Amino acid sequence: MKRVLILGAGTAGTIVANKLHQELDPDEWKITVVDQSEVHYYQPGFLFIPFGIYSKADVMRPRRDYLPRGVEVIISEIELIEPDKNQVRIKKDNRTLPYDFLIITTGSRIVPEETPGLKEHEWHRTIFDFYTPEGATALAKKLRTWQGGRLVLNIAEMPIKCPVAPLEFMFLADWFFHEEGIRDRVDLTLTTPLPGAFTKPRAASLLGDILAEKNIKVVPEFNIMEVDPDARKIISYDETEIEYDLLVSIPVNMGSEVIERSGIGDDLAFVPTDKHTLKALEFDNVFVLGDATNLPSSKAGSVAHFQGDVFIENFLRYIDGLDLKPTFDGHANCYIESGFGKGFLIDFNYDVEPLPGKFPLPGVGPFSLLQESRLNHWGKVLFRWMYWNILLKGKPMPITAQMSMAGKWL
């Protein structure tokens, strides 16, 4: 019996578990998944919690319901990955799990402790995150009674999970305060280490215009050094100070602590990974998918999904002694909520930035790329159903793993 061990059953790990279960002969392979908790969170839904659109219960499901029968599921913290010994130590019963192939899908997490002043006495009082269920829920409670003032959103450092989420947060905040009737008493400012609103030039310019139209200020190239939680200001390395009444923080994102402990990550605990084959650079029987990689692709569920398609095809080749094909192109596909029941859709990869066009059917759509539409918003709403029922289960989606230029305008 050969053993495949999957560490982490979030979006990437769950997709991989389902795909491997569909493809591998159960008489020859044993598949084991380890995760530290019983709950699977629909992370794209966290964005909607602060505005009362979703509750915490709307984004939680039992993790085991999405993993196939026949796959061994162990709920435990992971102590140490030992690639030299082909084994992983877990906390539960002090077990050691040997493997023939290891799939690392341990994701990324926020580390507010990296920025002085952030996670101190004002944390979840005047300073909030929305990348955790606790943070998003605490912020929802705050916003219900907030009377207005200066709301500053700070992105501490790139890369972050879902680089469009901060923009969506601001669009939704603009809408929310309009509906509350206090938009004129709220000052919205987005501070980012990037030179503009987004990482890619054409989308950055378009999104920048929309932010301006909605009277949301952008402070680019702001590299936060510390927060003064009592004076309520954020201070950058070049000593620019910005005052706030309510600070929404996207703290430093890092890979899992077990990556750090095991000494297999980079400076942010992301695992060095081949950008086209998803094999760990240093180990021949280890693959890395989802947010846990150091790839210059977005840390997003759509990326994990496209990686899953590329991975399974390659893995089946690899175990038969064939070479890995360099087929992952960095494809990402993101809905961007822009408020007032509208949204954008962007589609891009390592080399091609988001372009306007129609998607997924060239010339037809129904979704519009890089353009605001009501249908794009509904795409995002329906996506939650797709996520639970199609995407996680590794069923086919009508989108190719590699980005297509068809239907795009240069």
Add this chain to the structure above:
Amino acid sequence: MTTQTITTREIAGKTVHVNEEGFMTDPSEWTREIAVELAKEEGIEELTPEHWKIIEFCRQDAAATGAAPTLRRISKQAGVPTKELFRLFPKGPAKKVAKIAGLGKPQGCV
């Protein structure tokens, strides 16, 4: 298909390849004279020994890893506080050093 366009330009009497954002695309074409010129273009009038220490670290690190180091990596590995890096290379140190050191743009994020 790629969106990157590579052209050539002359810096400090040498013709080198650059991308559309002015980053050199071949680190082997770089010289110390080029660094001095590129630094001026970035608003740094004089490269002090402190600047050179960082530039040299980045050149070595990029040669070893194949990519220009991130700010976090420079600070940690070269042992220079982030604040000091911002003093030496105002605004975006990682990007500025990479440009002056003739390295590609540091892998940001998409």
